[in-house]
Amino acid sequence: MRIIIIGGVAAGTKAAAKAHRVDPNNEIILYQDEAEVSYSACGLPYVISGVIDDERKVVIRQPEDFAKEGIQVFIRHRVTHIDTARRQLTVKNLITHVDAVVDYDRLILATGACPIVPNVEGITLEGVLTLRNISDLTRFKTVLTTFLPKQAVIIGAGYIGLELAEAFHELAIKITIVEKAARILPKFDAEMAQLVHDHLLENQVKLVLGDGLAKLHGENGKVTAIETESGKMIPADLVVIAIGVKPNVELAKAAGIELGSTGAIAVDSRMETRIPGVFVAGDCCETVNRVTGMPIWMPLGDIANLQGRVAGENVAGGNAHFPGVFGTAIFKTFNLTVAITGLSEQAAQESGFEPVSIVMKGSDRARYYPGRQEFTLKLIADRRDGRLLGAQVIGCGTVDKMVDIAATALLGKLTCADLENADLAYSPPFSPVLSPVIVAAGILNGKLTR
Known part of the structure; x- marks a missing residue:
């Protein structure tokens, strides 16, 4: 059986490797229009800042690595047409410009x-x-080394924009962030996003909120300033557009493959479309929000890998299922780690829940142990049954640990009462005697039972 995979960054390469493990006798071909396959896009801001000293470190595998397993990888090849009736592809070699069916x-x-x-x-x-x-x-790299920019404007205050703000700060570049929304991080609740807002200001990042990009000004073909919708002029010799991404669905749409309500490709839990034998994985497809049961589009690298693994197993004859996501995400900007899982309080209200929340300070070690660091934790639960709906954690220390505990509680559909009695590890170098998650769940459970 010939299995063809279109796209080879995260989901595609994971699918290829999994399909080969399930049945090594299949012929597996992967087409990638870029010159690289199997790289970590999430690591790119840290290459720019110099934290990662060699960009090759974010490239996980090369085509020859896949060839050792019998997987054929063709870089600089673009699939331009899919004929699902004939089960044929038109593939353009981007170097020779020759088409093949x-x-x-x-x-x-x-x-x-x-x-x-x-x-x-x-x-x-x-x-x-x-x-x-x-x-x-x-x-x-070309812009940074050739033009030696001194003033950068980042359009968009999402994860990538805030990661790049830190990277530019490390390079001694002055930063202005322009965000069309009234505040940064709209997936977070306002009081939590404010913590990041204040931290950016403390690190000399200028914020222009409630104002979008209208025009870019330049001299001799090079950018010199941006003009906002309100008419504000901001000097810049480097501008980064970071207002979000959109799924690459044109190829699928032209082939008659159904799109979902989010605008990404619709799939079932096996990652299969309504056309038998056609599977999809990664940032181009939608999935299910496991809290609300509604379709969601979540373009994140870890989700792409999980989906690729399921699609790869099933395309080779397996029967794996991907149950959906909670929307767990984490990033770093300056000295803050910022994490979320499940629903925000606002999203919970919009989804028909009756959210009750608690915001509290926590720390990652016993109060008397050296090196103790603090964070702010928010838990959200449903008033009707006490079930945890979401969590947000912002600060220093083991923020990742806190959000992962909450994400696991969502997986188990735990209530605040369940979480209040969780058996979590304790030792002074690693945690207070009661984890902040346990303390917050207890306070929230008290609010729910009053």
Whole structure:
């Protein structure tokens, strides 16, 4: 059986490896239009800052590594058409510009997502960049080494924008963030997002909120300033567009593959479309929010790998299922770690729950133990049954541990009463005698039972 995979960053390469392990006798071919496969896009901001000293370290595997397992990887090859009736693909070699028609038995689409780039004047000026792939990283290096920028403007205050703010700070570049929304981090509740807002200001990041990009100004083909919708002029010799991404669904749509309500490709729990034998994984497809049961699009690297593993098993004849996501995410900006899982209080209200919440300070060690660090923890539960709905954690120390405990509690559909009595590890170097999650769950359970 010939299995063809379109796209080879996270989901596609994971699917290829899994399909080979399930049945090594299948012919597996992967087409990737970029020059690199199997790299960690999440590591790119840290290459820019210099924390990662060699960009090759974010490349996980090369085509020759896959070849050792009998998986054929063709870089700089773009699939331009899918004929699902004939089970054929049209593939363009981007080096020779020659087209070929290739038959397949089963197919996986892992076409990913691409940055949203606004159609404004000056968007093609030198020094205006996005950050999504290795090619973008190369452009970043050229701008940083050739033009030695002193003032950067980041359009968008999401995860990538805030990670890049830290990276530019490490390079002694002054930073302004322009965000069209009234506040940063809209997936977080306002009082939690405010903690990050204040931290950015403390690190000399200028914030322009409630104002979007209108125009880019330049001289001699190079960007010199941005103009906002309100008419504000902000000097810049480097501009990063970080307003989000959109799923690459054009190829699927043209082939008659159904899209879901989120605009990404619709799949079932086996990662299969309504066309038998056509599977999808990664940033181009939607999934299910496991708290609400509703479709959600969550373009994150770990989810892409999980979906790729399921699609790869099933395309080779298995019967694995991907149950959906809780929306767990984490990132770092300056000295803060910022994490979320499940629903925010606002999202819970909009989804028909009756949320009750608690916000409290916690620490990652016993109060008397050296090196103790603090964070702010918010837990949200449903008033009707006490079930945990979500958590947000912002601060220093073991923020990841706190959010992972909460994500696991969501997985088990635990109530605050359950979590209040959780048997979590304690020793002064690692935790207070009662974990902050246990303390917060107890306080929240008290509010629910009063």
